[in-house]
Amino acid sequence: MGVWREAALVVGKDLRIESRSRVAISQIVPFGLIVILLFAFALDPDRGILARVAPGLFWIAVLLAALLAIGRAFATEEQHRARDGLRLAGLDGGAIFLGKAAAIAVELLVLEVILGAGVVLLYDVNVHGIGILILTALAATIGLAATGTLYGVLAAGLRLRETLLPLLLLPVLAPVMLGATRAFEDGLEGAPGDAWPWVALLGIFAVLYTAIGVLAFGPLWEET
Amino acid sequence: MSGAGATHTVGRDRLLDPRVSRAFGWASLVSLVALGLFGLWGAPEDATQKEAQRLMYLHVPSAWLAYLAFGVTALASLLFLWPRTRSMVWDRLAGASAELGVLFTALTLILGSLWGRPVWGIWWAWDARLVTTAVLFFLYLGYLALRRIPTGDPVGAGKRNAIAALIAFVDVPIVHFSVEWWRTLHQKATVFNPQLSAHIHGVMALTLWIGVIAFTILYVYLLDRRYRLAALEDEMEQREVDLAIAARVGTPRDGGTAPDPVEVGR
C-alpha cells in the first residue's frame, strides 16, 4: 500500500476525529482569539501600535495555538493505546508523519483564517496583497506543521511532554516566525516584491523539515 | 540469527588515556594563566573601548567553544544513528559535550552583555551572531531537558536524543541566515558592530589565539572527565540490570532447574 494512500488514511482519521470532537474549533481557535485580545490589553489600542505590529502578534498567536494543536494530535494516540494499534498495523512511519502533519496543517490554516479576520477587525488593519499573505501563510504553516509533528512525536509518551514541547519547538521555529512576520509586513505595506525572499526562506524551511520528518518519524514513533 | 545485546556493553569508559588526560589538565591550567597574563597586561589597552575590551579575550573563545561543542554533539549523534558505528560511547559524548556547550553559551551571552554595556551603552543588540547564540542556548536547554527524562531503553533513548540534536543543529545556520538578512534589510544607524575584522593584529591577535587554544584544551579536558562520569553511571546501571537478571534467572520454580528446550510433538 503506497505511502500516499497510508498518509491519506491517517489524515482522514485525524480530521474525522476532529470533526467529531471539535476540539480545535471549540477550544484552540478561541484560545487564539483570546491571545489576540490580550495583546490589545497589553498594548494601547488607540495609538495605532496594534496595526503596526499586527503581523507579529498574529503569528505569535498562531504559534501558541499550534502548540495546543500538536499536543492534541498526539494525545488522541494515547487513548486506549491507539499508538500501539498504529504501530502494529504496520503503517509506514513516513506516511504517519505526512498524515498527521497534514491534519495539523489543515487545522492551523482554518485557525489562521479566523485569527486573521480577528486581527483585521480588532486591530484595524488595512489588507493589501492578499495573495502574498496566503502564500506566506501556506509556506509557514507547512513548516510549522512539519516541525511540530516531528517534535510532537519526540515528546509523545514522555512524562513531561506538555512543558517539554514548547521548550523544544519554539526555538527551532524562530526562522519561521521571522520570515512569516516580515513577509506579512511587506505584503500589508503594499510591497509584495520584498516579501518573496522571505516566502522562499519559509518554503525551504518547510521542505527541509518535511524531509527530516519523513525520515525520522518512524524510528521516533517506535520509541514512544 | 544474531542475538541482541551488542550495545549493552558500556564500551569505552574514558575518552583519553589517564596520562594524556592529566597532560591536558595541566596544559589548560598553564594556557589559562597565560591568557590571564596576556589579557590583563600583555595586550595593549584599546583606544576607544578601554579596559572593557579585554573581555573580548574571554567572549570570543567562549563563543567558539559554544559552537564547537554543539558541532561535537551533532557529530556524535550522527555516529550514534549510523548503524555500523552505533555505540553508547557516542550518546555519552553527545550529552557531555552539550553540558559543556550550554555553559559556554551562557558565558558567551553574559560576557557579551558585560562587554557591550560600558562600550556601546546597551546590554543587548539584535545582530545575527548574538541572536543565533541566544537561540543556540535554548536549543541546548531543550536537548538537555530531553536527555534528563528517564526512559526504559537506553538505545531507544539514544536514538531520540541523537535525532533531537541533529534537528536542532540543522536549524542553527537557518536561524543565523534569517536573522542576518533581517538586520541588514532593516539596518538603521547602528552603532553596535562587534566585528572581529582585520583590525586586530599584533599582541591582541596573539592573545585571542591563546584564548581560543586555552579554552579548547580546557574543553577537551572537561569533556573527558564528564564522559568518564557518564560512563561510570552507565556501568553502575548495567551492573544493576545484570544483577536483576541473574537474580530472576536463578529464582527456583517448579523444578528449580533451567527450562528445557520446548518439546514439540510432531
Place this chain on the structure above:
Amino acid sequence: MPLVVRLRSAVCLLGRFPALAGVDLDVEPGEVVLLAGPNGAGKTTLLRLIAGLVPLYSGEAAVFGVDLAVDRRGARRGLALVGHETFCYDDLTVRENLRFMARAGGGQAADADPVIARLGLGAVADLTHAKLSAGQRRRLALGAALVRDPRLLLLDEPHAGLDADGREVLHEIVAAAPAEGRTVLMASHELELARELATREVRVDSGRATAVSPRGALT
C-alpha cells in the same frame, strides 16, 4: 514448516526490571498455545515482545523467521495483538475504527463488515467507542485484531470482561483459528475455559517459560 515463533533465552527489560529473564519457546503453525502463570510472571511482556512492541534485551527471538533483534517491525503485518486496551479512537464509531484498522493493515474497508457480524457488534456498529460498555470494547478489541486477517493471533487475557455471549464468540474464533490458518498464543487466567481450546500449555513464571504439557497429559 518454519516455526511461527522461536525464542531462546529471551530477556526483556521494563525499565531496569527483567520482565522476561530467559524464555525458550517454539510455536508451530496452527497451534493454540496457552500461556499460564501467576500475575507478574511476564505473560503480557512475552506477547508484546513477540508483537515487536518491546525491544529484546538479549537472547534470540524470531517471528515468522524475522529476527526481532534486527527488525522489530518486520513481522507485524502478519500478526495481531488483543491487549488490555482496544487500540481504538474514542471519537470514531465501531465501524469506522474497524474500517480504519482494516485499511491500515493493507486491506479494504469492506473487510470490517463480516468482522462486525462475526463479533455480534452489529447493534452498536454506529456507536462511538466512547459510548461502548466494557464488554463491547473487549469484543471490539478482538475485532480490531481479526479485521487484519492475522496469521498469528496474540491474546492477552481475552476472557476478562466478556460476558457469556462474548465468551462464546471468543471460543468460536479460537476454535476456528487452526482451520483458518491462524496460530494462536493466548495468555489467560481462565484455565478451564482456555484448556478446552489449547493444543498445548506453556507455564510462564518469574519471567521464564517452563517446559511444555502436551494436551493429552492434562487431566
